[in-house]
Amino acid sequence: MVLQKGDYILLDYTMLTKEDGKVIETTIEEKAKEANIYDPNQAYGPRLIILGETKIFEPLEEALLKSDEGSEVTVEVPPEKAFGLRDQGKVKVVSIREFYRAGKVPRVGDIVEYNNQRARVISVSSGRVILDFNHPLAGKVIVVNAKVVKRLTTDEEKVKEIVRQYLPRLDMSRVEAKHENGQVTIKLPSEVLFIEGIGTVKFRIAEELAQRFTDVKKIVYVEELEVSREEQQTQQPQATQEEAQQAQAAAQQPQQIQQTQGGSSE
Numbered sequence: 001m002v003l004q005k006g007d008y009i010l011l012d013y014t015m016l017t018k019e020d021g022k023v024i025e026t027t028i029e030e031k032a033k034e035a036n037i038y039d040p041n042q043a044y045g046p047r048l049i050i051l052g053e054t055k056i057f058e059p060l061e062e063a064l065l066k067s068d069e070g071s072e073v074t075v076e077v078p079p080e081k082a083f084g085l086r087d088q089g090k091v092k093v094v095s096i097r098e099f100y101r102a103g104k105v106p107r108v109g110d111i112v113e114y115n116n117q118r119a120r121v122i123s124v125s126s127g128r129v130i131l132d133f134n135h136p137l138a139g140k141v142i143v144v145n146a147k148v149v150k151r152l153t154t155d156e157e158k159v160k161e162i163v164r165q166y167l168p169r170l171d172m173s174r175v176e177a178k179h180e181n182g183q184v185t186i187k188l189p190s191e192v193l194f195i196e197g198i199g200t201v202k203f204r205i206a207e208e209l210a211q212r213f214t215d216v217k218k219i220v221y222v223e224e225l226e227v228s229r230e231e232q233q234t235q236q237p238q239a240t241q242e243e244a245q246q247a248q249a250a251a252q253q254p255q256q257i258q259q260t261q262g263g264s265s266e
Contacts, residue, residue, distance in 0.1 A: 003064055005052030008152035008161065011064075012046045018076060018141040043168035046149040048161040057081060060144050069151040077142040086139030092119075096127050155179040155213065159186065162208055166201050167192065182217040184209055190225045 003009065014026040023035035029044035049056060051064060058081050063073040079085050094114070099106045106112060106129050110121045114131055123130035152158050159177035163186060164170065176187035186205075192198055206219045 007051045008158050009049050010046035010149040011049045012149050013146035016143050018143050069148050072147045074145050079139050082142040083135040083137040086134050090133040092131050094129050096129050166205050182215050185220045187222045
């Protein structure tokens, strides 16, 4: 069945510039390594897209709405529908002294903050710095190769993928989700307890779930901790009992001696 707005899908994609074929973003780890843009701090894998809601390039969404699970699409996105047309008015010249006063030495290629805007340094010479406030990909045609990996059909699948957006490095095979009778229950592995700011993360997940599922009145989190004891520890109660018997016998022995001594004195 053809996808439609409101569908939850998992999408793998690779974005590159048409001009030189340079990969600028991908959800596929192997492709990132091939293109030398691999980031070990990034969690790779298909992205959750809610058609009609998630902000994606318009030509890509149009192509997806003609596709189905397992489909592969390739679209070209013109500059005006990608990162905008290049505007020469956004290229400005400033004095290098302004950087020196802030304790900075500008270099070509640096991304700097100037008047609360991000800009790229494209030239430094004769006491002047030329800043480009255009997006680095402005004016470029973007090619997107994408594959609909899966269409999510159950609420449980949707809840788990929403959780994955906020906890991308969590092993989803260890996460359980249930949505019934106006309640969403999410069972998380114990390692989430060590994630900094996990309380805030869980609150944001709950906010989004309440927005996505209008019948939900309660969201319950369950963190399960497995307790494992070594064989030696399981034998410990028996050893303790034996020790207790020995201690009791030792305690009784002095008492018997005292009684015997007491009887002799009479």
